[in-house]
Amino acid sequence: MRLLAELRRRNVFRAGLAWLALGWLLIIVANLLFPLLGLPERAVRNLALALLALWPLVLWLSWRYELTAQGLRRDAGAGAANPVSRRTARRLDQLTVALVLMALALSGLRHFVLDRAEPRGEAATGRALPVGEAAVDSERPPAVPADPRSLAVLAFANLSPDPSNAYLAEGIAEEILNVLARIDGLRVASRTSSFALRAQSHSAREIGRQLGVAHVLDGSLRRQDDRVRVSVQLIDAATDQPLWSDSFDRELTDIFALQEEIAQAVADALAEPLGVQTVRVRRATDDLEAYSLYLRGRQLFTQRGASLEPARSLLEQSVQRDPQFAEAWAALAATLYVMPSYYPDAAQTSFEQADDASARALDLLPDLAEALAVRSRIAADAGRRDEARALLERALTLEPNNANSRMWLGLTHLEAGHVDAAAEAFAESHRLDPLSGIHVGWLGATELIHGELAGAREHLERGHALGWRGPASAWLLKLALHGSDAEETARRFQDWLRDDGRIPEAVRAVHHAVAPAITDPAQRPAALATLRQAVEQQPGYDWTTLMLFAGLTDAAIEEALRPKPASGQILLMMIWSPVDADFRAHPRFAEIAQRHGLPAYWAEHGAPDGCQWHGSPDPRLECGQ
Structure with missing residues (x-):
């Protein structure tokens, strides 16, 4: 005491x-x-x-x-x-x-x-949203609890003194995302959606709700000369609480080992739902400058539009520095392949270069999923449809979480008229990347084809709001043509002209001149005369879509068969709606099908949904109305 x-x-x-x-x-x-x-x-x-x-x-x-x-x-x-x-x-x-x-x-x-x-204690980095992204609004919460084997990776915050290192922070996050996406049993949300939500500073709980994932991986990067410090944490989306966090200090030359270490730590933290997993990261290049050029080029590629030209330049510099850098060749191939969607005049050259770049990537690394996916679209454009499908299925075996490859598989099905299979692929790509306009937009297109008009309108308008503007407007015009409201049809036609960047300024006057024929059949003869003159003056432009909208079926068939420079295969994606029934029933449609390798594909995998293909001596496609 x-x-x-x-x-x-x-x-x-x-x-x-x-x-x-x-x-x-x-x-x-x-x-x-x-x-x-x-x-x-x-x-x-x-x-x-x-x-x-x-x-x-x-x-x-x-x-x-x-x-x-x-x-x-x-x-x-x-x-x-x-x-x-x-x-x-x-x-x-x-x-x-x-x-x-x-x-x-x-x-x-x-x-x-x-x-x-801001549960991670870091200021969100601002960036311009790429094409296909837009301000994200809240959607209904998932109908079922998120799979515990699901994850979203956010763009890492750039805490470096030099703001230009944002590409490195974002690039490392994307590399880690790609590594995690290859882990068997782990569903990883697509880059487009997860990076868009990071840009808007949502909480982990809100990100998990919108993407339907159970975990969120967030982090930051600080670069000082040739050293980097990467701080990361894995967050339980349901509780907004960290499950694991750590920091890694490395030389930039050890960047691949760093990616492997972080991915392995995440896999270890999720060991209970995933089981034991071992992560391996390939050392893609020993040239740090080539890798830096690759990351910067790939970042610009995701933004599309005017960013594609500098992206191509940076990726070309990367492969020049290290010709053995397979991933850079694949990114260059993807950039070259999508460029005609924004620069139609360079289509033929760009497709040839994309073919060469993807072949080079696969020579170096035969199981490179990105190169396989690009190669599949090139094969589809050339009418080699079995090859295209096989390449995409192989790519998805390697990277099952790749929403873009899943969407391309849907397009491969849609081009062949297999709308049910296309809808299934688009639904999966939308699940993986729910805030990307292109996936929800194509899902809406298949609903229109199936006659589910209310759902089609909802999904197409959401795709438009999320940045898929031109194609969504074209499908919304088809939806208007399906009805009988001339005023809405005229308005939708003007929306399409405003939104579709593939329509060059030099031919817009012709589109406006043809506009009356869209709603008034009596105006079609005048529209046909205008279009025939336009074909003579602008032979490099593909007028098929405009002719279809104007109800000029015979002229559209002739235009589709007219030799012209390659401009991307969009026709087969757009002709399976009810308003295009006359085009598909035309006696010369069989010539279009033959040109694109469809009869052989139908013989192997079945005719288009609801249709029968009749071969020789009178090849034709018969579809129920």
Whole structure:
């Protein structure tokens, strides 16, 4: 009892409690500030251990010394006078209460304000949304709980002193996403959707709700000369709480080992739902500058539009520096393949170059999924449809989470009139990438073909809102033609002219001149005369789509069969709606089918849905109405 009384007299208990309160406050402050400084989570843990280790010293000092107005003085013992002891006790009590209140206030600030607004403690990096992305609105929550084997990877924040390193932060995040997407059993949300949500600073809970995933991987990158620090954390989307976090300091030359280490750590953190997984990352190049050019070029490629030209230039520089860099050849092939959608005049040259680049990539790495997917579209454009399908199925075996390859598989089915199979592929690509306009838009197109007009309108308008503007407007025009509202049809036609970037300025006057025929059959002869003159003046342009919209079926068949420069295979994707029935029933449609390799494909995989293909001596396609 005497010892207990002496401990109280010397304020040892009060000093110990005050130190614990101070430690609690310091740890909360560290949790708030250390991520902003790029310090790893273990730094907070080390601080906590250091504070705990100093606690016995604080207790010993409070036993040996007394705090007075003149500073610390040695305690004279139990029999000595100690007039300031009670005042010191009051001050320690007040200090402890103040520290506890401050700690509680900061804990509340973090939990109820910062975690909900930006749970990862990093300012979101702003960027222009690529084509196909747009401001994301909230959708209905998933009907079922998210699969515990599902994940979204956000674009990493660039904390480097140089803002231009944003490409590196985003590129490393995408590389890690691609590695994780190849893990068997793990569903990884597509880049388009997850990066768009990061740009809008949504919480992990909201990201999980919109993408239907159970986990979110977020992080930041800080580059200083040739060293990088990558801080990452895996968050439970249901609770908004971190499951695992760490920081990695590496030389840029170790970037592939870094990607493997982070991906392996994520797989280990998800070991329970996934089972044991071993991650391997191929060292794609030893040329750091070639890799940097590749990341910058691929970032621009995702933005499409005017970014494609600089993307091509950067990727060409990358493969020039390292001709053995297969991934850069594949990215270059993809860039060259999509360029005709934005630069129709360069179509023929671009397709040939895409063919060469994809072949080079596969020579270097035969199982490179991106190159296989590009190669499949090239084969489809050339009428080699069995080859196209086989290449895409092989690509999806290698990368089952690739929404773009899944969408291309849907297009391969749609071109052959296999609308049910196309709809299934588009539904899956939409599930993988729910905030990309192209996937929800093509899903709407198949609904229109099936006569599900309400769903078609909803999905096409959402695709348009998400950036898939030109094609969505074309399908919405088909939807209007399906009805009898001339005013809406005229408005939809003008929307299509406004939105479709594939229509060159030089031919827009012809489109406007033909507009009356879209709603008035009596105007078709004048429209036909205008179009025949336009074909003579602009022979490199494909007028088939405009002729179909104007109801000029015979002219559209002739135009589709007229030799002209390659401009991308969009015709077969657009002719399976009810309003195109006359085109498909035309006696010369068989020539179009033969040109695109369809009869052989139908013989192997079945005729278009609801149709019968009759071969020689009178080849024709007969479809129910």
